[in-house]
Amino acid sequence: MKLAKVGRTSAEIFTLLMFIVFLFPFVLVFINSAKTAFEVTQYPLAMPDQWSNIFKNIASIWTSPNIRYPASLFSSFFITVLSLVLINLLSSQAAWVLVRTKSKTSTAIFFIFVAAMVIPFQIVMLPLLSWLRTITDFTGIRLLRTYTGMILAYIGFGVSLSIFMFHGFIKSIPLELEEAATIDGCTRFQIFYKIIFPILTPIHVTVLILNGIWIWNDYLLPLLILGKGNAIQTLPLAVSNFAGAFVKQWDLILTAILMAMIPVVLFFLLAQKYIVKGMVAGSIK
């Protein structure tokens, strides 16, 4: 018994050590956000001289014309929310008709969506840019450097996995519910949005989380679609432009990083249970 106790205590100590190691980088970001440029380069591991400095640094990032933090935060938020809403609405309704229609066309369409999950972004990124320009030439709809193009791209890249997840769930919903509604004279649209859509809540949450984390943190797709030096930029783009332009100014770069992390950390602490569940569910699919 004594041995078991020694075992548990050493497990406790080891876990605590690992925990400190894992969170130490974030602590470093935090303490160095409260330092002057000189302090950061001279004493990166020391506590800051004056904690109040953090407000000064935050204020200079907030007002910096190079990072445009408030505008970037808004763009990130706008793009993420609108893409998520559209992905969830459009892919759940698509998954529903794919499950409920038994035909070769339906099976083939579903198969193409699933197979497309293997396609890496790299193979489509170069032609996507020239092809979006071609579309603009023909239709007049601007897709590069605009919200429209950015959100369209997220829908295109996001629907495969989302349809797949909804498809698996809808298969388990009994048909009787819908049959009764059909007899009562409901249209297909009503059946889906009044009866099926609410039942899908748990899977909506999973899909929101999986896509939300991806879209919020994504770097390469916005870099290509929105480009550099655009009025519209997401937070990762803003941080990378800033870090690239102010190479050794770690006091400000780390403050910018801190400010880019805060929304995600807050969101995580609020919705922690759903996030972990959603991400584990997404991996196993």
Add this chain to the structure above:
Amino acid sequence: MTIKSERRFSFWLFLAPVLIAFTVVIIVPFILGIFYSFTNWTSSARADNALRFIGLENYIATFKDAAFAHSFGITVIYTFINMIAINVMAFALALLVTSKIKLRKFYRIGFFLPNLIGGLILGYIWQFIFNNAIPSLGKIIPLFSFLASPENLMLGNPSSAIIALVIVGTWQYAGYIMMIYVAAIENIPAELTEAAMIDGASPFQRLRAITLPMVAQAFTVTMFLTLVQSFKQFDVNVSLTAGGPSTIFLDKPILGTELLALNIYNTAFRSNLLSMGQARAVLFFLVLTIISLIQVAINKKKELEL
């Protein structure tokens, strides 16, 4: 309208938005992409009259390129080490946070946290750690004074910079993979473990005879997940090393830590060799497809065994 024609109409109506977005964003660029890889496509603006079919030239030039060969090699090495490191770390952490220690739920959240922050930002944080924090440790503690000298910087030479990429990659993904193991371990029936304890099995015996076989299914998932994630690594590569430092390979100066995804990006946008970058992207796609097919085959085989 009859029910049948209403159904057909609603089928296409409900599918139309995703089909349009998917066709515009994935299908058309994918087909164009394969086509362009066999041409002399040079301008991202638009394919014009100068576009010529040049057969396998892009692919042949790619195979002859030292930078590509090096990039492919280090990507395979990075992927292999990263996959092992992430899974060993994740499994160890999962065992710890499913044991009876205090605050285990709290620890899980802490280990998971890096995964929620984008790779780009994580890379910048670690660039600061490797270039500033660690050398400063050398200045404070005399025993570690070697850390302060510039030639010992982790990001200063290609092989240790790859290890730096692995460290960040492990830190980034271990908590996520840990959660998958935690779910698998918590699914083990409590009776099994209790029975083994009554029979006097040591913790190590329990691990070997119960935990490992019971989470075997999760191993397939996590191995392929980390394999694909590592192979596609781009964000951390850009912000941590940007491909550097330079090195000499096959008598040519090249970037020492340029993983495949970054090599494709640089070929297309830095060197302006669009069709060449496209050919490399096609090769990248083929490797990933082979990996996925192997995974599907393994899963099929497992289902048959069950």
